[in-house]
Amino acid sequence: MLDRAFSGSQKYYRLLMALLVFMGLGFAAYLFQLNRGLTITGMGRDVSWGIYIAQFTFLVGVAASAVMVVLPYYLHDIKVFGKITIMVVLPYYLHDIKVFGKITILGEFLAVAAVTMCLLFIIVDLGKPMRLLNVLLYPTPNSILFWDMIVLNGYLILNILIGWNVLDAERKGVPYPHWVKPLIYLSIPWAISIHTVTAFLYAGLPARHYWLTAIMAARFLSSAFCSGPALLILLAYTVKKYTKFDPGQEAIEKLSIIMTYAMIISVFFVGLEFFTAFYSQIPSHMHSLVYLFKGLEGHRFLVPFMWLFTGLAVFALAMLLNPNTKRNEKKLKIACAAVFFSMWLEKGLGLIVAGFIPNPFDQVREYSPSIPEIMIALGVWATGFFVLTVLYKIATSVKEEVA
């Protein structure tokens, strides 16, 4: 199947070349970072995690949700969907899951690309990347990071195995191998686990008040369930435009309904944080939110971004609550972009940085990413999209052949 990645249109090659340019720039910036150390980033002793870890957190969500929404298709195929716990998450779509059939593979391959980016973002954030394997050499079950390493790598392998084998079976016109079935079962709780464990990275730290909230995992899952489908819809439209493979309007509409619900819940959850902080009036609970939305002690670097998040979220909700939006490609695309970008601002920028502000000494030390840091982040994104492009090329080629 891999050969299909090497025969494509000029547009395909041009896209790959463009991504390679960004990857190259990012790699050059990374060499600079390897040479000088993390001093070239905007991070410091007070805000010790920056956009690398924030991107990682956001992309875990994309990876988790991309599979969660499309997996029921497989389960339907094996005629056991009714008993699966995923029912709780997706109440009635399960009864109508056939429509997801065509985009399943898009979801799985999106997950592969997203997890690849997650792992790369962890690696570029390490002070001693050459010692990475110490995590395996000295396994430490009391560290959430250890579990995150396990669930993320496991999820990557699961998705590659499932996606590849199902696609290969489709190409040959035969049912997928029987050993894939248990893996599909496994990948459902696994998808929830990657995001829950990632939320636990933050939600269990004693003095980071902004993160110390029991609904952190729930917030992560809900925001993932809107940003993931948003990206998936945009990708489905792109695939439809540039290939002969049509993921199907019905699937896109169903996805947009999932996205709408998830977006409402996400915004609601952010509101819950506001209530607890401001009704209780506990300073440490309020500080990070004040910093994000109003500025603290004259520091307001993130304020415009957070209001942009608010504006985009309200705009997206207003659009999505109108049932006509999901039937209008152009409007739906705009709504998806608004959902994706607003959730990126909230989770891929504000959430992680604000956890460090104010610092343990109750001082405000701001963070803004440096140019090389942004270049490295862009390079990782480009790498992810390179992987995604190649995988989607293979998938759509197979789909075109079979059709």
Next chain:
Amino acid sequence: MEESRRSFLKLGGLCALGIGALPVVDALGKTDLPKVMNDPKALVGKRWAMVVDMKKCWEKGKPGCKDCSLACHVTHNVPEIGNVKEEVKWLWTEPFENAFPGQESHFMPGNMNEKPFMVLCNHCAQAPCVRVCPTQATFKRPDGITMMDFHRCIGCRYCMAGCPFGARSFNWKDPRNYIKTELNMTFPTRERGVVEKCNFCDERLAVGKLPACVEACKDGCLRFGDLEDPNSEVRKILASQFTIRRKPELGTDPSVFYII
């Protein structure tokens, strides 16, 4: 083709032989003698702790005295990076309102809110940094010291997010260019990309010396001892004077106490 298969098999056989010989080498190399002998003079304790007598420090100490932190930073080759963002600190001062956030008020005597407090790693009994470290590069010693292995640390900085006291410093750049004091050849310098912090001078305890800061303070404001030993100096002070700890509500059980 035949030739390359032959050489491949030969190479494979050689490798197998090498792996097979490994246990023999191990067996021959093994001795019953301990590799490290503990110094008989070493100070031993179950939970090392410190009492910082700030009252005495303000009353008796000469203005601007930094003997303790200087001694600490000289002993441990702590670099002087020179900017707030990337500072490396083991023992330093913070105003009361920063060291004890949430406890300041406008009505306290004098300029209490601005009074300097010595801050350092609290060597918490329930250390969050130890809990979160994915490689056990930060670990708890049997004597209660929260220890750093500079050679195992992968530089993920999870411990810095976990520490409620801002006691941990990351080497954002090569610290060796910034060691302004005379190099102490008996203590390792650090590489770029690892986290470091106060180690309660475990290397000095091992040879029977008190921590460098305790020794350096001529006014006796820093007291060091075993919290588990009822007859230790720190226990006697704690039994006779009112002391406070930083952020006790977080349940980390800090081992550094303050007299004000």
